């Protein structure tokens with residue numbers, strides 16, 4: 166391996182320490198702590214773990230976590246009522262509705278109902294529009310974390326060729342918008358892209374957000390590129406056991422890249438750190454301290 170390892174766990178840990186200090190400063194000025202409401206509908210095991218991790222991270226940073234657990238058969242109207250209640254609650258600065266939602270609920274209707282100034286996930290169309298037009302708003306946590314990691318190894322991105330594989334609203338599109346905002350020349354690739362390896366090889370900064378284990382091979386990577394692997398895929402390893410891998414073939418790509426994120430321990434830990442940062446930012450805005 167010749168690439169430098171981008172240690173998301175370490176970067177996230179130091180960020181979380183800084184956020185905890187800033188939360189304490191906020192509390193001293195505002196006379197209250199920031200609050201994050203996390204809404205979980207149903208008992209999806211992975212979602213329950215994410216919500217537990219978010220609650221623990223909030224507590225460690227001094228942010229009040231308000232957890233709302235609703236049964237799997239909750240109606241759309243009942244969930245809407247919860248969201249509207251949180252919109253009106255002055256102790257709540259950020260609202261996060263854990264996805265996926267059960268099939269009887271239209272997630273887009275719920276996300277649209279969250280007040281844009283409490284939308285710390287950055288999924289509301291108003292915040293997506295603000296990002297696209299360069300206005301201040303809330304940016305989705307995962308791509309925000311990726312940009313932070315990219316800057317940790319490449320502070321000046323002006324003029325760099327960036328290729329983002331994946332065009333989802335929560336990762337690929339906002340990632341591309343952030344890189345464009347950093348003056349990169351950005352290409353967004355997806356399942357219909359022709360000759361994807363050739364497109365990927367143009368990238369000084371290559372972000373893979375696809376959900377396909379080890380799809381990006383070593384010969385897709387330009388020598389000296391920065392490679393950010395967003396993918397989290399569980400695959401079989403030794404008989405009866407599984408392991409997590411990214412969308413990038415780590416062993417091959419790390420022989421070619423200048424810097425690369427591992428899976429796990431790369432992008433993943435950054436997502437929660439950015440959620441805390443967005444919640445603190447929301448609290449500052451609500452308190453008139455931003």
Ligand code: NDP
Nearest residue numbers: 307331332333336355356374375376395396397432433436
């Ligand atoms: P989506 O399934 O919403 O989007 C996947 C994207 O990949 C789509 O745009 C799709 O293209 C594209 N794609 C699929 N197959 C191919 C292919 N063969 N070649 C090129 N592009 C392809 O996924 P998400 O954006 O939500 O997540 C992507 C990955 O990131 C997942 O592994 C997910 O688990 C992980 N993730 C990790 C997070 C973290 O905290 N580390 C947070 C969020 C996600 P098309 O639009 O044409 O269908």
